[in-house]
């Protein structure tokens with residue numbers, strides 16, 4: 001086979017590098033191959049050859065130090081013979097055998113394509129094919145498979161070897177396993193993407209919460225003022241829709257790790273056992289829920305209410321993955337991470353694992369890769385919003401734990417949530433009893449509340465609600481105005497109810513601090529549409545309570561009452577104490 005005529009050889013390449021009195025000569029790479037793929041030399045490859053001309057073509061001469069060097073190098077290397085049918089391997093060094101797991105006998109005589117498999121990119125293969133056909137060098141990174149089926153990213157460099165008459169004798173190739181670099185790059189890109197989606201969603205959710213506050217609050221007002229049944233039904237429908245909207249924004253905030261979490265030592269066995277019936281009801285009779293709760297698992301430091309929501313989301317996914325029914329197994333266990341902590345991207349220590357396994361259809365790799373992205377769903381429209389796993393992922397991360405997903409197509413899925421174990425077992429907090437639905441609104445005892453809020457709609461609504469509850473209400477649009485109103489009221493104000501993020505010289509926290517300084521026994525209640533780093537950075541005034549938007553009237557009534565009733569107690573707490581554990585605002 002004669003060398004292809006390629007005018008580039010004469011035109012652009014640096015002078016030939018001649019070795020051993022002309023025994024061989026090569027065309028230096030001159031940096032040409034380094035942009036496309038890996039670079040084992042650490043800098044642009046200038047000197048190594050990208051094609052060679054040799055004078056002694058045989059493969060039998062194995063007594064020279066050069067042969068020993070090839071067998072000693074850790075760089076996998078092979079030669080193929082394009083003059084034999086299908087360009088088979090005629091030499092493979094030891095490192096190639098180490099990389100691929102094949103023995104010499106197993107590879108000699110075969111074309112290299114046996115390294116390719118199901119997920120090898122066909123375009124990369126075409127690139128190789130073209131270069132081989134044109135008898136020129138090429139570097140490509142492509143997915144290959146070892147003898148035992150393990151996939152690896154192969155940075156493959158191939159170059160032709162000619163004789164002095166320009167006949168093609170061999171192809172030389174070196175291979176390098178660059179899996180680690182590829183995976184970490186991929187993880188990094190994915191993390192970056194999630195981070196920016198997170199910021200976007202958090203911002204959106206924040207604005208949405210203000211809007212929903214106005215919508216649902218006014219609907220509540222309208223409902224409280226009409227007895228007309230024909231009017232009530234559409235209002236109630238609208239209320240339900242607004243509630244669903246609030247639920248969605250909650251999930252978005254959870255994904256963005258901006259939920260208000262109240263992590264406390266929680267016994268996951270108890271939580272799952274108590275939650276069991278509700279779980280079974282939500283997956284239906286087709287699905288059997290099996291509990292495999294390891295006795296004496298330590299308590300986990302986690303927000304139990306959010307955890308229930310996360311478990312429910314995962315369970316509903318499992319149900320959807322098993323349309324014909326099947327078994328879901330929920331198990332708990334204690335996990336100690338030490339040497340293996342880095343592999344889980346967690347600091348060493350004790351963790352509690354909560355695993356949920358199904359026998360469903362599993363996820364193909366492209367679904368698995370994106371399953372925790374918000375709005376990624378494979379379900380038909382109206383069936384899924386793609387927020388379930390996004391919420392779970394954000395929540396687990398915000399809880400300083402980790403979400404791990406094992407899934408294989410046709411074999412089922414295991415979702416594992418790792419949470420940090422609570423340090424002290426004695427600190428087990430009693431679970432909050434759910435509130436009696438017939439609970440009545442606590443009312444004002446003619447106290448005066450200063451409401452500070454920059455959105456006029458939200459402000460108007462708060463005033464309506466609080467007045468109706470029996471409070472005297474003063475309002476201000478920002479912190480500066482609030483301080484004027486505050487001074488003018490001369491000590492008559494019992495509670496400052498302020499938005500956290502406001503335009504102007506001061507935010508809600510700063511305002512609260514100033515007001516506290518002037519009037520130490522005033523009650524303070526903060527409100528916000530999402531977690532502001534303000535709160536998590538520990539600047540929150542001690543005792544300042546926070547109510548998330550959108551809030552319902554009953555919730556507002558409760559929280560205002562509590563903030564007023566707690567006034568006396570707060571004074572004993574020194575200012576600027578930080579609550580322990582992750583506590584964020586939603």
Ligand SMILES: Cc1cc2nc3c(=O)[nH]c(=O)nc-3n(C[C@H](O)[C@H](O)[C@H](O)COP(=O)(O)O)c2cc1C
Pocket residue numbers: 078079080087111112113115116125126128129132142144154156158159171172173175
């Ligand atoms: C010297 C040499 C080394 C090669 N090494 C690999 C390799 O490590 N992995 C791989 O997937 N393909 C490798 N190939 C490419 C395949 O042998 C083949 O050329 C490619 O699959 C395109 O041809 P096909 O479409 O006929 O399969 C190599 C080719 C040559 C000539």
Ligand SMILES: Nc1ncnc2c1ncn2[C@@H]1O[C@H](COP(=O)(O)OP(=O)(O)OP(=O)(O)O)[C@@H](O)[C@H]1O
Pocket residue numbers: 313317318321358360361362363367371372376377378379383384385386387388389390412413
């Ligand atoms: N147990 C599972 N088995 C198979 N595929 C799953 C499983 N859990 C999640 N998936 C896949 O991941 C995708 C994303 O899941 P996620 O829970 O985030 O959204 P969803 O279930 O589609 O919608 P939503 O939960 O918002 O109603 C699903 O559409 C599905 O393709």
Ligand SMILES: [Mg+2]
Pocket residue numbers: 313316317384387388389
């Ligand atoms: Mg889901």
